Amino acid sequence: MKHELEDLAAPCGVYCGACPSFYKGTCYGCSSDDRTQKRTSKWGCKIRRCCIDEHKFDSCNQCSELPCTLITRLQKSHLGDKKFRYREEIVDNLKRIKEIGEINWLKEQLNKYCCPKCGGLVAFYLYECRDCGYKMDLE
Numbered sequence: 001m002k003h004e005l006e007d008l009a010a011p012c013g014v015y016c017g018a019c020p021s022f023y024k025g026t027c028y029g030c031s032s033d034d035r036t037q038k039r040t041s042k043w044g045c046k047i048r049r050c051c052i053d054e055h056k057f058d059s060c061n062q063c064s065e066l067p068c069t070l071i072t073r074l075q076k077s078h079l080g081d082k083k084f085r086y087r088e089e090i091v092d093n094l095k096r097i098k099e100i101g102e103i104n105w106l107k108e109q110l111n112k113y114c115c116p117k118c119g120g121l122v123a124f125y126l127y128e129c130r131d132c133g134y135k136m137d138l139e
């Protein structure tokens with residue numbers, strides 16, 4: 001199966017391109033349906049099931065129930081914990097995707113998670129460049 005850039009926009013509004021599972025190659029992005037990937041947890045994700053399998057949407061921003069209980073629970077699951085800052089941003093991300101389109105949003109995210117020192121990838125959880133160790137300032 002071909003891996004598409006669009007697969008890096010998760011149904012819930014997370015940018016999969018900054019996820020350690022993606023850069024390790026164990027996941028092809030939450031929206032991908034490729035069953036050969038190693039990471040299996042996403043197949044049991046309630047948000048993915050609801051959005052992609054049940055509603056046949058690409059993104060939760062196509063749903064009239066947004067922000068629903070599932071999205072709100074994910075957004076607030078680690079409130080205040082910097083490691084999980086990306087979760088607090090999901091509803092804003094979903095709005096932004098609707099506003100500027102998925103491809104433009106993906107480009108924005110690519111820039112956002114690009115190390116200003118070496119151009120490497122700054123992944124979430126640690127918010128640290130995997131190439132030079134630069135730490136992203138989360139205020």
Ligand SMILES: [Zn+2]
Pocket residue numbers: 115116117118119120121129130131132133134
């Ligand atoms: Zn760097």
